[in-house]
Amino acid sequence: MTISSLVPRMSRICGPGNVVTDPLELRTYECDGLTSHRATPALVVLPCDAGQVAAVVRECAAAGIPFVARGSGTGLSGGAVPREDGVLIVMSKMRRVLEVDPLARRAIVEPGVTNLAVTQAAAPYGLFYAPDPSSQVVCSVGGNVAENSGGAHCLKHGFTVNHVTGLEVVTPSGELTWLGDGTGVPLGYDLLGAFTGSEGTLGIVTKVVVKLTVAPQAVHLVLAGYATLAEGGRAVSDIIAAGIVPAAIEMMDALSIEAAEAAVACGYPQGAGAVLLVELDGPATEVEAELATVMKIIEAAGATEVRTADDPAQRFAIWKGRKAAFAAVGRLAPAYIVQDGVVPRTALGDVLARISALSASSGIRVANVFHAGDGNLHPLVLYNDAVPGEAARAEEVSGAILDACIEYGGSITGEHGVGVDKSRYMPRMFSDDDLDTMQLLRCAFDPASLCNPGKVFPTPRLCGEVPGHHRAPHPAVVSGDAAAAGGDQGTAPQSPPMEIF
């Protein structure tokens, strides 16, 4: 069956207004937040409820046509890059908050609901939704589930997977089922946990039960300026050693401070080699005690300037510089790559020195913005795409940074995901046996390899007998081709949409 023959069926399922076939309109879906990977989908559908999603997937499964789900399209690893030979299922019409149960600290939302809308729905009850990626104004909860999104505050509060207690999903064969029942009490294999962060390759989420968190009594933000990253790093180590788990610990280097200052005039200490942000939250008495300790540590580490903020407006003003850093770096160079690597926190100093050496030897500037508390680096590799060969050198530096992360026992991605962008790095972090084992899970959910194929894994695994499907070529072959066709550069010649963490 061809894709065009699916159009009338999809129109019957979703309504003719929710099926896109116009070539120009299809092109608007060709990429997500990582614009270097593009593919125009053959067909786009916008289902309005779980039943429609299931029916759409059943049509795809019966026809042996690959499908990809897309939320708000803010992902930074190309996880929502469509298939040219497939259907893109856009979840943006499913954006209702279905229920808030304040006593149980749970909400049930549709996947297209934005991250921030969950907190807005919970706020009247003194609750909030803890995972807060910087894109929270636009990114969807369904996308957060696919990527297991973090955010600046995941150091203390955890990731999406720690805050999702139930998922209604459409399996790759088109069946509607629940994973988890909202209680957080496991029964059998933790399929809910394994599904979360599987980057859309195990099925499509149609309802999400999220855990809500009680809003803290007190929140206190401290900003400190240092002459060097090493001094700021010492403060971070001492805070952790003192037994304090702040809500967030962020650092920026001179280059990113300069860029942020130029962009949003955030008033960070002039000429500082590093800016450290430490946010404490919790019961008022605990925050006061922790703040006293943190202030002592910060000063002992040689801070040149310290500011504190305990009201939302002041905190917002300080966070503004940090959150603007990525876009601001666009002022420093015509193009840049946003990298996302993780190292054990204690290796931060060594890896930053390595990045600095890489930068010096290649002549490629690197601005560093990072979640210092959990060792999650976001080096911004700057280059001029008008200079021949510079993009390739930037890509080389970016890859070498990931190698350093792996060498120090870290990870190739802390929060942006593998997607199409980093699947080629997976074998550097995992053995063939590790990857084979992960793909057993894929085979259990999606033996025909139709659900977001070509993502996460460099080489698809053959799942043995696939009941009910006989097609040529084998889906594995198709995926392999598609992975290559998706592009081979992890570069972002344009600034991605606002969001990064």
Place this chain on the structure above:
Amino acid sequence: MSARLSAAAAGKALAAACDSVRPGTADDAVGAIVPSFVAAPSSTAQASALLRACAEHDLAVVPRGSGSRLGWGAPPARCDVVVDMLRMGAVIEHAAGDLVARVQAGARMADVASVLAKAGQEIALDVPGGATIGGVLADALAGPRRLRYGTPRDLLIGITVVRADGMVAHSGGKVVKNVAGYDIGKLFTGSAGTLGLITEATFRLHPLPAARAWVTARVQGTSPEVTTMAAAMAAAAANSPLVASAVELDRLASGGPISVGVLLEGSADGVAARAEEMKGLLSAVIRSGDAVIRSSDEAAPGAEVVHGAHAMITAPASAAPDCWGWVPLGGDDATLLRVSFWVSALAVVLEAIEAAARETGLRPFVMGSAGAGALYVMLPAAEAPGVAARFVGLVRAAIPAGRGGAVLLSARAPLRAALADDGGLAGSTPGLALMRAVKDQFDPGHRMAPGRFTWA
């Protein structure tokens, strides 16, 4: 069975793979089955060779840690080899500055805790100290502090497993923030030995709190006022910005008093202040609803009487109350049911247990993490299976559909049989078809603890 017929050959193969293999004895029995062999690997490499040998000889395998909860779930249908993990008991790496530790699966929680405590850190799982890391993961065992820190899956950041075919696989790593690849660790959490053998695990750690305080409230009176009040106290404590680490509840006798215990952790000054505030919060719950409050008599100092229900709140204590965090084992003497629910249904659940007790004449013993939506219910195992099955059915029927359930963790054969056509041990299981598919992929020969789950 072919395995029995070729026992000698199999024993030889096992001994070649692993330096500690002995014949099984009655003490090693899993359910009614005495295994032919007990093998104790000393490394992941040995465990891998061992499971490969088991695969070659079609031997059914049951992993064992401390062995305390081998009686949970349905007994495996086959068990040729018990893999004893106690020789793998080392803390391999404790990166204190990174708040991370890598441990072998046979390490006992108490031993790991004493190593980590030297750096003022812990794995924030308050489960029995004798339990092993692998056992805690395989049974997804969690204690009272699950309210604040979550269950094992929330603290596990990396895992090494040996598959049924002997292949060694890792997922995750030793950094807390990591989204590379599928999370096989989560998949194995709660797998009860049916997917493969866990040999190593890496956890995120937390600093040990400087101080702890418990505030306990006790209410006594007639239903439903008493259950409503206990539920309101538990929910208020769990939802308070004072940040309770645990909100536990127990009712040791049907119709008897209900205790609600709240644990606060943090700095010494902070905890003292928060405990007083928590006491005030619980008092306010008791006072709410046109209550008449008066000072207590001498027999119950500090007790307050509210529309017929006696309520008493103790002064904050720095030691845990009796039975705190006790995870019942079940076993031959008792049937153990785990009830899970959305906390907004706590009063409904407590009342349903009470009603089921009245209707069946059983006298359940209830305790657990009420603030986190999980309670254990113990019934005497000697009761007629039909009556106990009726009790389970009544409780299941009262839990809002799709928002919790009642799982028999430990039940004797007659009760399992009585429930076979009525939801079985687990009741309704979300994602059942997918669980089955996962089992078929990881253990196509169905040799890993076969029959432990209905789908595996």
